Amino acid sequence: MAVLEQWRGVKAIPDIEYFASGHRTCQGCESVLVMRYIAKAAGPRTIVTGTTGCMYVANTSYYSTPWTIPWMHSQLGAAGSSAMGTAAGLKALMRKGKIKDEPINVIAFCGDGGGADMGLSAISAALTHEDYNLLMVLYDNESYANTDIQLSGSTPWGAVTTFSPAGTKHRIMHRRWKKNTPGLLAAGHSGQSKFIGTACASYGLDFMNKVRRALSAGGPTFLHTLDPCPKGWHYDPELSHEIGSLAVETGIWPLYEVNEGKLSFTGPTRNILLGRAKRKPVREYLAKQGRFAHFTDEDYDYFQRKVDDMWEHWMIPGVVAFEMDPRDASLLQK
Amino acid sequence: MAVAKTSKTAANVPQSQEELISGSEAVAQALRLADVDVISAYPIRPYDTVMQYVSKLIADGRLDCEFIVAESEHSQFEIVKHACSVGARAFCGSSGVGWMYAMECLAVTPSLRLPYLAICGNRALDDPGAFGTEHNDAMCVRDLGWMLYWVETAQEALDMTLIGYRAAEDQRLSLPCALCLDGAFLTHSAQIVSVPPQDLVNSYLPRFDLGDRVLHPDNPISIAPQANEDWLMEIRKQMDAAMRRAPEVIREAHGEFHRAFGRQGGSPFIEEYMTDDAETVLVGMGTMASPVRVMVRKLRAQGEKVGFVRVKWFRPFGTDEIRTSLQRFKAVGVVDRDFSLGAADMGGVLYNDVRATMYDAQRRPVISGFIAGLGGREIEEKDVLEMFRRTQQAGADGRGGEVTWIGVRE
Numbered sequence: 001m002a003v004l005e006q007w008r009g010v011k012a013i014p015d016i017e018y019f020a021s022g023h024r025t026c027q028g029c030e031s032v033l034v035m036r037y038i039a040k041a042a043g044p045r046t047i048v049t050g051t052t053g054c055m056y057v058a059n060t061s062y063y064s065t066p067w068t069i070p071w072m073h074s075q076l077g078a079a080g081s082s083a084m085g086t087a088a089g090l091k092a093l094m095r096k097g098k099i100k101d102e103p104i105n106v107i108a109f110c111g112d113g114g115g116a117d118m119g120l121s122a123i124s125a126a127l128t129h130e131d132y133n134l135l136m137v138l139y140d141n142e143s144y145a146n147t148d149i150q151l152s153g154s155t156p157w158g159a160v161t162t163f164s165p166a167g168t169k170h171r172i173m174h175r176r177w178k179k180n181t182p183g184l185l186a187a188g189h190s191g192q193s194k195f196i197g198t199a200c201a202s203y204g205l206d207f208m209n210k211v212r213r214a215l216s217a218g219g220p221t222f223l224h225t226l227d228p229c230p231k232g233w234h235y236d237p238e239l240s241h242e243i244g245s246l247a248v249e250t251g252i253w254p255l256y257e258v259n260e261g262k263l264s265f266t267g268p269t270r271n272i273l274l275g276r277a278k279r280k281p282v283r284e285y286l287a288k289q290g291r292f293a294h295f296t297d298e299d300y301d302y303f304q305r306k307v308d309d310m311w312e313h314w315m316i317p318g319v320v321a322f323e324m325d326p327r328d329a330s331l332l333q334k
Numbered sequence: 335m336a337v338a339k340t341s342k343t344a345a346n347v348p349q350s351q352e353e354l355i356s357g358s359e360a361v362a363q364a365l366r367l368a369d370v371d372v373i374s375a376y377p378i379r380p381y382d383t384v385m386q387y388v389s390k391l392i393a394d395g396r397l398d399c400e401f402i403v404a405e406s407e408h409s410q411f412e413i414v415k416h417a418c419s420v421g422a423r424a425f426c427g428s429s430g431v432g433w434m435y436a437m438e439c440l441a442v443t444p445s446l447r448l449p450y451l452a453i454c455g456n457r458a459l460d461d462p463g464a465f466g467t468e469h470n471d472a473m474c475v476r477d478l479g480w481m482l483y484w485v486e487t488a489q490e491a492l493d494m495t496l497i498g499y500r501a502a503e504d505q506r507l508s509l510p511c512a513l514c515l516d517g518a519f520l521t522h523s524a525q526i527v528s529v530p531p532q533d534l535v536n537s538y539l540p541r542f543d544l545g546d547r548v549l550h551p552d553n554p555i556s557i558a559p560q561a562n563e564d565w566l567m568e569i570r571k572q573m574d575a576a577m578r579r580a581p582e583v584i585r586e587a588h589g590e591f592h593r594a595f596g597r598q599g600g601s602p603f604i605e606e607y608m609t610d611d612a613e614t615v616l617v618g619m620g621t622m623a624s625p626v627r628v629m630v631r632k633l634r635a636q637g638e639k640v641g642f643v644r645v646k647w648f649r650p651f652g653t654d655e656i657r658t659s660l661q662r663f664k665a666v667g668v669v670d671r672d673f674s675l676g677a678a679d680m681g682g683v684l685y686n687d688v689r690a691t692m693y694d695a696q697r698r699p700v701i702s703g704f705i706a707g708l709g710g711r712e713i714e715e716k717d718v719l720e721m722f723r724r725t726q727q728a729g730a731d732g733r734g735g736e737v738t739w740i741g742v743r744e
């Protein structure tokens with residue numbers, strides 16, 4: 001595996017880009033910034049695979065690929081398996097002396113549809129294969145964006161999508177709470193994976209250093225990013241960064257990583273936990289986005305209560321979504 | 335271009351070994367000889383016996399490869415596809431609904447021009463659950479650019495694994511290849527197999543080389559960017575062009591194999607049995623050849639001019655060979671171990687392929703169709719006899735186009 005040192009401050013980040021021009025994503029698309037960041041952080045000795053979705057269809061067109069590092073499409077549910085296949089192929093060829101033995105990063109990305117829904121079992125499986133050095137990045141724009149913004153298991157409660165329009169009989173068509181994908185993978189796999197974490201492109205340095213820590217950790221690793229999507233979330237493209245920051249500052253999207261079995265929080269999330277900053281009301285985040293424009297006060301309250309719950313009642317705030325039964329709480333105190 | 339030298343067997347070269355092994359074990363032995371780099375497995379009967387033998391070969395240090403037990407067939411086939419993209423020789427397989435679970439990955443592989451080898455241990459598609467052989471699983475990829483071969487014996491399973499890699503990896507083709515093995519009849523039946531020595535195989539099967547299409551930081555290409563109507567038709571035409579080259583490459587691969595190992599001579603596409611002066615022949619694929627041959631011998635002993643033509647490569651279809659062969663006969667009966675409900679004349683897949691092939695023949699035989707042996711039901715001598723009788727009768731009446739299900743309870 002590669003050993004990539006941490007970048008201490010933005011000035012340490014090299015100018016060179018490995019994800020260049022040529023893509024056709026929307027103005028203000030944060031997911032495409034995720035692509036740029038992971039390529040930059042990983043460097044040229046990297047192979048990337050990507051599942052179907054905006055970061056394929058809008059991003060990587062025949063004769064105008066933005067990738068200057070090797071890149072290959074994989075099927076919608078195949079981030080985990082494409083990473084495994086790539087890493088296994090390299091490993092066998094290197095061990096058998098058929099190609100030069102050298103560190104090559106293997107990164108597979110997928111959207112929330114491809115990763116949190118369809119491809120979850122392959123991602124989970126890949127995280128059990130400690131023999132393979134690979135990083136899976138789930139870029140979460142909270143919908144099946146490429147197919148016209150349909151709800152996924154990662155879409156927030158109440159959001160309007162093309163499968164969950166606000167109607168006269170049903171104001172809220174999407175009544176499922178967002179799946180806690182990084183939490184479930186961290187809880188289930190941190191014994192096998194040395195790095196499972198979350199990130200947001202509004203915090204570029206934190207983001208890229210997480211990619212570099214994951215790639216240097218060895219074995220299978222996972223990073224889940226929250227990416228504001230102007231088209232699907234209905235807001236002015238110039239607000240992308242701000243909305244990403246608000247997701248973190250309201251406590252909706254906690255930044256953390258589980259590194260070699262140790263949990264640590266980063267960025268504003270850490271400050272909230274340290275009491276240095278107060279969580280902003282979720283309304284500040286939600287009200288900026290057209291997908292929540294139909295929300296009533298009641299809806300905002302419900303959303304706020306669910307987020308409060310996550311911070312006040314979860315066993316580990318923002319990560320582990322349950323608490324001890326008070327009758328058994330003492331069992332763990334010994 | 336992948337070109338291998340023919341090796342001359344010298345006196346001091348290790349000789350082949352005879353072993354009593356099943357079709358599945360024969361494939362596993364060939365994978366060892368082919369020095370496969372990445373194998374991915376998922377359990378489903380009957381193909382998975384190959385993977386049981388593979389894992390034992392690895393455990394005993396006789397095969398050095400990455401062996402990934404995937405969490406689904408979808409992942410299994412994506413794993414080998416991507417392993418292949420970085421230049422690893424890869425192997426995979428499945429059966430029945432497992433093959434169907436991998437369908438998306440099977441579908442995209444030919445256009446990526448990634449030539450890994452798979453086996454399909456033919457099995458009926460659920461529901462209801464059934465283990466027995468039926469060809470519909472593998473047939474599902476017949477239009478997509480997979481090369482497909484129906485194997486009859488364990489020896490052929492070993493030989494075709496080597497020939498399959500050689501043909502598939504040839505840069506004129508670079509297409510995936512699946513060997514179809516009738517579940518149980520072949521996967522699980524032991525036969526005497528000649529296992530060739532390693533250096534003979536090395537001289538036949540060159541190292542896998544994807545050339546300038548390999549995915550590696552030294553070759554930073556983008557594979558399969560979104561193309562749409564701008565380019566997709568050209569890409570499809572390239573696949574078509576590759577498949578059009580396949581018969582020639584296949585003939586070369588068989589010819590070289592025959593020179594090196596002394597087996598698999600004759601036509602790669604069909605095998606004729608007692609057809610010299612035949613008037614009526616049955617046509618079929620896979621292990622049904624055995625009971626048909628037995629019946630051919632019995633009828634021959636009674637002076638009847640009958641024979642059998644086994645179709646071996648199914649994709650590419652041996653159009654020329656089949657046309658030239660079958661136009662010699664008066665009546666032909668095509669036996670499908672598959673069904674294609676609602677197809678022309680309600681016939682099976684092979685039946686209608688044969689009929690299409692014969693449409694432009696100089697002389698057209700009368701062609702009858704049969705659906706037989708579904709779900710692993712044995713094709714017995716009486717069934718073969720019935721098919722011969724119906725084929726002869728259709729020939730006498732000059733009336734083809736009838737499709738009969740054989741051995742079905744009322």
Ligand SMILES: Cc1ncc(C[n+]2csc(CCOP(=O)(O)OP(=O)(O)O)c2C)c(N)n1
Nearest residue numbers: 052053054076111112113114143144145146
């Ligand atoms: C097996 C399969 N089903 C459906 C599709 C159609 N499809 C293409 S892109 C896409 C959206 C994927 O959503 P996500 O993974 O979240 O990526 P995004 O488009 O949001 O970037 C879908 C459903 C597909 N390509 N493959």
Ligand code: SF4
Nearest residue numbers: 025026029054229231
């Ligand atoms: S729809 Fe959203 S994710 Fe897709 S390209 Fe546009 S902004 Fe990016």
Ligand SMILES: [Mg+2]
Nearest residue numbers: 111112143145
């Ligand atoms: Mg999405």
